[in-house]
Amino acid sequence: MSVLVILEQRDGKWNRLSFEALAAARAIAEAVGGSVNAALLGAQTESLANEAAKCKVEKVFVINDPLLAQYTPEGYTAALQQLIEAVHPKVVVFPHTYQVRDFAPKLSTRFGRPLISDVVSVKTSDGRAMFVRQLFQGKLSADVHSSGDPQFVSIQAGTFRATEPGDQAGSVEKFPAKLDASQIRSKPEQPFREAQRSVDLTAANVIVSVGRGIKEKDNLPVVEELAKALGAELAASRPICDNGWLPMERQVGSSGQTVAPKVYFAVGISGAIQHLVGMKGSKTIVAINKDESAPIFETADYGIVGDLFEVVPALVEEIKKSKA
Amino acid sequence: MKIIVSVKQVPARDSALRVNNDGKWLDESDLSYEMNEPDAYALEEALQLREKLGGEVVVVCAGPQRATQTIREALAKGADRAIHVEIAEGPALDALATARLLAKAAQSESPDLILTGLQSDDLGYGQTGVIVAELLGFSHATIVMEVEPQDGTVRVKRELEDGWFQHVVLPLPVVLTIQSGIKKLRYATLMGIKKAKTKEVKTIAASELEADASSSAAMDQVYLPQRSKQTQILTGNSKEVAHQLVEKLKFEARVL
Ligand SMILES: Cc1cc2nc3c(=O)[nH]c(=O)nc-3n(C[C@H](O)[C@H](O)[C@H](O)COP(=O)(O)OP(=O)(O)OC[C@H]3O[C@@H](n4cnc5c(N)ncnc54)[C@H](O)[C@@H]3O)c2cc1C
Numbered sequence: 001m002s003v004l005v006i007l008e009q010r011d012g013k014w015n016r017l018s019f020e021a022l023a024a025a026r027a028i029a030e031a032v033g034g035s036v037n038a039a040l041l042g043a044q045t046e047s048l049a050n051e052a053a054k055c056k057v058e059k060v061f062v063i064n065d066p067l068l069a070q071y072t073p074e075g076y077t078a079a080l081q082q083l084i085e086a087v088h089p090k091v092v093v094f095p096h097t098y099q100v101r102d103f104a105p106k107l108s109t110r111f112g113r114p115l116i117s118d119v120v121s122v123k124t125s126d127g128r129a130m131f132v133r134q135l136f137q138g139k140l141s142a143d144v145h146s147s148g149d150p151q152f153v154s155i156q157a158g159t160f161r162a163t164e165p166g167d168q169a170g171s172v173e174k175f176p177a178k179l180d181a182s183q184i185r186s187k188p189e190q191p192f193r194e195a196q197r198s199v200d201l202t203a204a205n206v207i208v209s210v211g212r213g214i215k216e217k218d219n220l221p222v223v224e225e226l227a228k229a230l231g232a233e234l235a236a237s238r239p240i241c242d243n244g245w246l247p248m249e250r251q252v253g254s255s256g257q258t259v260a261p262k263v264y265f266a267v268g269i270s271g272a273i274q275h276l277v278g279m280k281g282s283k284t285i286v287a288i289n290k291d292e293s294a295p296i297f298e299t300a301d302y303g304i305v306g307d308l309f310e311v312v313p314a315l316v317e318e319i320k321k322s323k324a
Numbered sequence: 325m326k327i328i329v330s331v332k333q334v335p336a337r338d339s340a341l342r343v344n345n346d347g348k349w350l351d352e353s354d355l356s357y358e359m360n361e362p363d364a365y366a367l368e369e370a371l372q373l374r375e376k377l378g379g380e381v382v383v384v385c386a387g388p389q390r391a392t393q394t395i396r397e398a399l400a401k402g403a404d405r406a407i408h409v410e411i412a413e414g415p416a417l418d419a420l421a422t423a424r425l426l427a428k429a430a431q432s433e434s435p436d437l438i439l440t441g442l443q444s445d446d447l448g449y450g451q452t453g454v455i456v457a458e459l460l461g462f463s464h465a466t467i468v469m470e471v472e473p474q475d476g477t478v479r480v481k482r483e484l485e486d487g488w489f490q491h492v493v494l495p496l497p498v499v500l501t502i503q504s505g506i507k508k509l510r511y512a513t514l515m516g517i518k519k520a521k522t523k524e525v526k527t528i529a530a531s532e533l534e535a536d537a538s539s540s541a542a543m544d545q546v547y548l549p550q551r552s553k554q555t556q557i558l559t560g561n562s563k564e565v566a567h568q569l570v571e572k573l574k575f576e577a578r579v580l
Contacts, residue, residue: 015485073454073464098485101442102466105419105451109458114420114541117449130544136446139341140350141549146541185463189491191484206579212337230580242505255483262579284577286569287555291338293548302572303557304565314566322570322580 002034004089017095019162024155025093031124043069049172054165061175073103074184079177096154108152115152120159137272138295197249206232207261213268217245229319237269253278268308271296325379327370330440331363333387333394349415359394362441366502370439371402380404386425388413399520400512406525417539423455424535442501457499464499
């Protein structure tokens with residue numbers, strides 16, 4: 001047995017990143033040899049486990065326990081620790097979700113091992129897997145390896161193509177973990193959403209999105225002019241909303257809205273993964289940034305390397321001219 | 325309430341990053357540094373909790389000698405004192421090694437609450453707080469947007485994905501990793517900067533802590549990401565690129 005991938009569900013619904021992690025686990029298994037097994041935790045997960053078994057895995061371990069009905073870091077860590085001690089994987093693979101961020105470092109620490117988080121690709125070196133992860137929010141990459149087993153890695157969203165179910169099914173096996181209510185110290189309440197948003201960016205055809213490159217709130221009219229000329233909605237990266245320069249409901253990204261307009265203008269936005277996941281489905285992406293190595297240029301269709309305070313007003317002029 | 329805030333010093337946000345000669349880390353010779361932004365929010369939350377409830381805010385920072393500048397900044401903003409765990413310059417430690425040092429330094433303080441940013445802007449492991457909690461046997465919560473201390477417990481609002489949130493109640497002592505934007509950041513006042521000079525900074529060499537601070541996740545190579553997408557970069561002066569872009573959007577992408 002070599003690679004164990006930890007799948008994620010909430011209330012019987014998949015977190016889709018699970019299937020990207022599955023694909024990564026297969027790539028890792030090819031690099032280090034051996035098979036892929038999966039694990040699924042919850043209170044009642046049989047039907048999901050049967051689905052997962054069709055995704056080119058040898059076995060799906062199901063850990064069902066009323067204490068796992070709601071996620072807690074203590075419950076998940078205790079259950080997975082027992083599974084890992086029983087099956088001795090060489091590599092444990094997680095999707096890099098917010099939930100994984102919450103418990104996977106705790107779990108790997110139980111084994112005295114580092115977690116190589118946010119992995120974007122896998123290489124081989126001397127029969128061991130080498131993991132590529134990003135530094136400085138995507139401005140640099142690093143090849144990272146860790147000595148000793150098991151290795152713990154989490155896979156960044158959108159970097160592996162999700163495994164689709166096939167005809168052959170692996171087996172499903174119940175793993176009885178011993179959990180004790182007294183181990184679980186955090187008391188989670190029901191997840192909730194904030195009141196209905198008054199701005200629905202998902203309906204917009206054109207979005208002008210502004211990032212920290214705008215420097216100050218007082219400079220916002222520069223991009224507002226562009227939005228007006230284009231008949232576009234104004235949106236922003238997180239720091240702009242954190243600063244209160246634009247309301248939260250205009251934030252695009254993993255903790256904001258996910259949009260896919262016909263055109264998305266990223267103005268003074270560096271292109272951190274948490275922003276990209278919210279807009280990379282846009283049909284056409286234009287990036288304006290003074291740093292030619294900004295990661296946003298990897299996602300853009302058209303790039304302008306330059307000072308937004310010069311480029312944007314010129315663009316407004318051109319648009320007005322072309323419409324006249 | 326005794327609060328520890330763990331802060332990190334990272335290269336300033338708009339730094340031009342160059343890889344050094346052995347290809348394993350950055351050329352640090354002309355970098356400038358600043359407080360990791362999420363940690364600045366953790367510090368702000370700690371200061372506001374102290375203002376409400378009383379107690380003490382102690383800053384813990386693992387970093388080379390240059391990190392004293394960031395420690396002074398935290399003191400100038402209002403932290404009461406600081407512990408500097410001094411480590412050598414050069415390639416960064418992995419999150420486990422750093423957390424072992426921080427946990428040792430924090431342990432002797434017996435804090436009720438440890439706050440830290442949810443991740444660092446340089447390595448971005450996003451793990452240090454969680455590991456510290458595990459090493460100390462504390463409970464923890466990550467990506468925290470609100471902190472409400474109650475009797476012997478704390479109720480926090482956590483951010484989940486896709487606009488979902490969740491409240492969680494945790495017993496003290498607890499480690500919380502703070503999300504950027506939790507509160508508005510304060511600036512250090514002149515008075516604060518003056519006062520900071522008289523505040524206690526205890527420097528401990530990493531080796532004195534008897535923690536295993538060897539990284540077992542090693543960076544073999546650091547490099548600029550390979551570009552795979554064919555982005556059309558438009559060149560010329562502002563007027564020219566603006567004109568080209570409008571043409572492209574009209575006739576190539578057909579979206580205007
Ligand atoms: C759990 C979590 C959730 C998150 N959720 C989100 C989210 O939903 N949405 C989101 O956006 N972020 C989110 N983030 C934050 C994200 O990681 C980045 O920090 C953020 O997206 C950066 O915003 P930015 O690009 O505006 O700022 P920066 O990264 O600071 O980039 C500013 C850019 O502006 C450029 N620039 C500066 N001056 C000029 C100029 N004069 N002309 C042109 N360009 C200029 C710079 O070159 C730089 O590339 C989240 C982070 C975490 C950890």
